[in-house]
Amino acid sequence: MIPLPKDENKRRRIIKAAIQVFAEVGVSNGKIATIAAKAGIGKGTVYEYFSSKEEIFAAVFEDFFIRMMSGYEDLATAPMDPVRKIGMMFDYTYDYLDEHLSGDRGPEWLIFLEIFLRGYRDEMLGGGKLSFANILRDMYKLFKPIVDEGISAGVFKPLDSEHVTFIIFAALDGIGLHYFINRDHYDKEKLKTITKEFFLNGLIKPRTQGA
Amino acid sequence: MIPLPKDENKRRRIIKAAIQVFAEVGVSNGKIATIAAKAGIGKGTVYEYFSSKEEIFAAVFEDFFIRMMSGYEDLATAPMDPVRKIGMMFDYTYDYLDEHLSGDRGPEWLIFLEIFLRGYRDEMLGGGKLSFANILRDMYKLFKPIVDEGISAGVFKPLDSEHVTFIIFAALDGIGLHYFINRDHYDKEKLKTITKEFFLNGLIKPRTQGA
Amino acid sequence: MIPLPKDENKRRRIIKAAIQVFAEVGVSNGKIATIAAKAGIGKGTVYEYFSSKEEIFAAVFEDFFIRMMSGYEDLATAPMDPVRKIGMMFDYTYDYLDEHLSGDRGPEWLIFLEIFLRGYRDEMLGGGKLSFANILRDMYKLFKPIVDEGISAGVFKPLDSEHVTFIIFAALDGIGLHYFINRDHYDKEKLKTITKEFFLNGLIKPRTQGA
Amino acid sequence: MIPLPKDENKRRRIIKAAIQVFAEVGVSNGKIATIAAKAGIGKGTVYEYFSSKEEIFAAVFEDFFIRMMSGYEDLATAPMDPVRKIGMMFDYTYDYLDEHLSGDRGPEWLIFLEIFLRGYRDEMLGGGKLSFANILRDMYKLFKPIVDEGISAGVFKPLDSEHVTFIIFAALDGIGLHYFINRDHYDKEKLKTITKEFFLNGLIKPRTQGA
DNA sequence: TATGAATGAGTCTTCATTCAT
DNA sequence: AATGAATGAAGACTCATTCAT
Numbered sequence A, B, C, D: 001m002i003p004l005p006k007d008e009n010k011r012r013r014i015i016k017a018a019i020q021v022f023a024e025v026g027v028s029n030g031k032i033a034t035i036a037a038k039a040g041i042g043k044g045t046v047y048e049y050f051s052s053k054e055e056i057f058a059a060v061f062e063d064f065f066i067r068m069m070s071g072y073e074d075l076a077t078a079p080m081d082p083v084r085k086i087g088m089m090f091d092y093t094y095d096y097l098d099e100h101l102s103g104d105r106g107p108e109w110l111i112f113l114e115i116f117l118r119g120y121r122d123e124m125l126g127g128g129k130l131s132f133a134n135i136l137r138d139m140y141k142l143f144k145p146i147v148d149e150g151i152s153a154g155v156f157k158p159l160d161s162e163h164v165t166f167i168i169f170a171a172l173d174g175i176g177l178h179y180f181i182n183r184d185h186y187d188k189e190k191l192k193t194i195t196k197e198f199f200l201n202g203l204i205k206p207r208t209q210g211a
Numbered sequence E: 001t002a003t004g005a006a007t008g009a010g011t012c013t014t015c016a017t018t019c020a021t
Numbered sequence F: 001a002a003t004g005a006a007t008g009a010a011g012a013c014t015c016a017t018t019c020a021t
Helices: A008-025 A032-039 A043-049 A053-077 A082-100 A108-125 A132-152 A161-182 A188-201 B008-025 B032-039 B043-049 B053-077 B082-100 B108-125 B132-152 B161-182 B188-201 C008-025 C032-039 C043-049 C053-077 C082-100 C108-125 C132-152 C161-182 C188-201 D008-025 D032-039 D043-049 D053-077 D082-100 D108-125 D132-152 D161-182 D188-201
Strands: none
Touching: A008 A032, A008 A043, A008 A053, A008 A108, A032 A043, A032 A053, A053 A082, A053 A108, A053 A132, A082 A132, A082 A161, A082 A188, A108 B108, A132 A161, A132 B161, A161 A188, A161 B108, A161 B132, A161 B161, A161 B188, A188 B161, A188 B188, B008 B032, B008 B043, B008 B053, B008 B108, B032 B043, B032 B053, B053 B082, B053 B108, B053 B132, B082 B132, B082 B161, B082 B188, B132 B161, B161 B188, C008 C032, C008 C043, C008 C053, C008 C108, C032 C043, C032 C053, C053 C082, C053 C108, C053 C132, C082 C132, C082 C161, C082 C188, C108 D108, C132 C161, C132 D161, C161 C188, C161 D108, C161 D132, C161 D161, C161 D188, C188 D161, C188 D188, D008 D032, D008 D043, D008 D053, D008 D108, D032 D043, D032 D053, D053 D082, D053 D108, D053 D132, D082 D132, D082 D161, D082 D188, D132 D161, D161 D188
């Protein structure tokens, strides 16, 4: 039923256009006509590649998610000591946002929220095509080995690695979001430094050793 | 132009109904007719209290935000040492979600996402009635004095308090979100303990003092 | 789900308009917008009374069928000798078409064909909401007692009444249709006379009695 | 403008496919794409043989009509006494339907209805490319000589032959239609016998000759 | 003040037709 | 000659909003 994509390039153009449109006005306000226009094709052509608006959204999700997350995966699997890895993940978050979502592409980030929203709602209400919680847990799995490694190596505290991972990823998510919104009001380099210092060494000043 | 609400109770019923409806199906899918029905009033009556769907959404936002944040404010202004305060803020986040958004009321949390989404979009695109970034920065201000106090007292590291506050609040936000989605898969008490330990003392194991 | 008709008069106006439109251009070419305009109401209002175009069609069917057939029922149940009754049924067919479907209302007859078509198709393909064959057989039942009565009274030949009824009704249907199409080329009174003579006394000239 | 068909065989395949498609889902629901697929050719190729869907429909009509009617023509022109001829026409109608339109090909009959519908509508509304009334009158002409012959020979009553022909053909049409729809509920042979008896000798029992 | 019947602007989607290859 | 990708006109249906009662 779903028409085989004939021209992969055109399919990509549609997705790209959809990302822009959905980002700017939201999925429910994003019109197929606008997407088509932005992709430089006729309205009907969109339906040669996607059978419904909903399916476009799914494709956008996939594309967006994959592009965004591949960086984390690369990092997670790189040969590097765990402390540096965790640190770089924070750095990457700040940098990714700055590089990929600044200027015109800024609003793209909003799609993430919309995807989350959709996913959560499905999750809660049982529709669950995307099973968002599962996706998130897959993401945690990416980070967990790093924490495990750190603990094994005696570099990290012997905390429950699963829960620690959860906290780090969740915090990372929130930081990414807030940074995105407020990035004009804060100094990225300062944030990077403090974030790492803070997350890795804690907020509390260690008592002077000699005491 | 906007008619003064005559019956405050009825206005509240509309907001309450709108929260349920928006939470369950999203703002753009939430129909005025459904809200009216759920509020037990006529469709036309809604417009005696709100001049548009958009205004209902704004009221929902206000109501929801105020209800949710008042707890943080209480905490922030309570007389308590900064370490405990920061810790309690994390605890409060976990507890609030568990107490207020479990069971039937669960999906209400989704409105928060939608509010975020809307707010961010407005922000990005300049429409900005709610100026979400401003609201967030107001929230940060709530936390900053605690950090300042901790630093002054020499309990916290002498990091830039504004940036630290940003990071804490942003992390808190992300943690709240993820906990909400995954709260069935994690042990709350464990999370509370680790979160505090982790945020306050850092992930890295201090070198043994004797060395 | 189907909204309760609020204004029976308006409902009737929609049906009437739909009859005209469907008759003139066919069901699939009949636009809701045209029906609404012809009924003097807004496009959306149509959906207050019918939940879909298909439902309008069903209502048209019902209305049309009932109006058309009530005349036959009256005749069938009137106290009258069977020969006259059969004769009057033919007369009625010619007259009904002339009176009710001449001039502007002519095309209404076409709806009947469309209804038939739809019914038959459903029948054949199993969808069968209207079960057209059943409806037809109900109609035959209306005629059968007349034939039975005529046979019992020894006025009609002792043929199988069920099959005779079938033939009469089917013939009547065909005659009505063809008359409708060709009524400008034939003399109604002559047709009436010959039809009755022909159907009742046969085409073959009886051998002269004295022979 | 209309390209000459290059491959008569392909043209026939299209018509055959169209008959199936139109029969099954109706003309307005029958898609060119489906027809092309069923004919085993590309969508665009259809337009090498027909310049529009409407033209396909016309070709279907022609094909269908010719195939169906050729039997009547053979009968009409065969050397046979008029009484037998009329009788055989009824027989032929029943047999044709049974032989040609049972099983899979059943729904094809529905096209006839659709053709009628279209023809009648065109007729009524003046568009009349097919001039259905004319076609029908041509058909009557086929039968009229038989009636004339019967009357001349003194076998048939001296009724107006033109009107009698009209009635016979119209009745035949109706009978064919109803038989098609109800052929599972009636005994064909019985129907054949009664139809002939009824049409030729009338329904009314002749007064006993001796009286 | 409360209502819900009426409205029409707005949108997804379909599909006959075109045309470059 | 054959194809199927591209197209956009067209139409059913939704729903926020209005307004007469």
